[in-house]
Amino acid sequence: MSDFFSLLVEEFPRVRSGLWVTLQATVLGALLAGVLAFALGLMAGSRLLLARGVSRVVVEFFRGTSLYIQLFWLYYAMPLLTGYELTPVVCGVVAFGLNFGAYGAEVVRGAINSVPRGQYEAAIALNLSPSRRLWKVILPQAWVQMIPSFTNLLIQLLKATPLLWLISAADLMTVIQQLRDRTGETLTAYLTLLVAYFVLAYALTMLMNLLERSAKRRLGLDTGAKGLFKSRSAATTAVGGTR
């Protein structure tokens, strides 16, 4: 066994805590992004011009100014401007949440728009209140449409977490790079790191496939077990533009 792997086993507690930081940033960032995506996406479909305008400006702003710069702005610039400092992981969660929330908002908007007009009309004809119309008729159908795009965004978010290394959070990349520096085995170290991210990405994809299956079942759509192992498809990101 090479030096790198024996050191990896020896330093397992640190590797595990690095993995934990990466997962934490991914999951918390995704939750924040999800909340923002729904808030901004629903606002984009509102009848109020003000709500639509605010949503548009926020979405374009966070989509237009590179994630990298947003993260650095939060980490380096904000403390100078406001005197208020965030820990690296919180910086990451906020930046990931805002950036991917903006992309997610487009997904939510696109999915809601794709629900057939007749469904709205039927809900109105049945005299459902606006909130029941949204919760019971529109969202369950739009949700199924959103999941594949959300899966793509989630993996993009996971792939953005090594940025935490640049703002000195002890994430998975930081830890593995320290092991590389101590053993000098560059190729082994980076391949291990890539494989680790690949496994995480695939695990997250399968979780999202499970979610998609349960969402489809609620609509009474047929779902086979085969769909659980399918990988993501880049071509489906067309909803709301690619990232």
Place this chain on the structure above:
Amino acid sequence: MNGFDWNAVGESLPLLLEGFKVTLLATVLGTLVAAVLGLAVAMAGRAPSKFVTVPVRLVTEFVRSTPLLVQLVGAAALFNTVEPLYIGITVLGVHYAAYTSEVYRAGIDGVPKGQWEACRALSLSPRRTWQAVILPQAVRNVLPALGNYAISMFKETPFLAVITVQEMVFEARKYGAEQFAYTEVFTLAGLIFLVASYPTSLLMRKLEKRLGH
């Protein structure tokens, strides 16, 4: 709290714009690599033998699912004698080729089966089938998606600063560290990105609508 220093803005703007040229160069060349390599991968993915298609599929899936930053830093550490800009362009190109190949695949699948059959009936060679019939139809459908990937690549070029390519963010970090003016330079760099990418994405959206997507 030391507020916003407008002098720093004026002073750093020329530096940032100088770096921005490198950012643009990397984006254009990276997109070119991704567009060509992606097509090659998509065509290889349609090979008749599973010994070709399965590895191609696995490799693209792997490249697509792993972070660009790790790929960049790893490549730069392995090939530390090569100019960082070349490494940056190659890694960006290869990373995005994994995405564009899927786009091409969908574009090629979108060409009606009858077109393939007609080519066989006319006994065109495989080369002429691709060149004269399939690709012209597929590429037209694929252009808007390629444009979108170019825009997202543009927004990921700041990663190149990490492997010491002297693009805009590299300059911003340098100036920020020297003058302790991070607020000004990062705000400015963000605005430059916004100004450059927003009109482009508007244009792409128009193009997409025009091509009927």
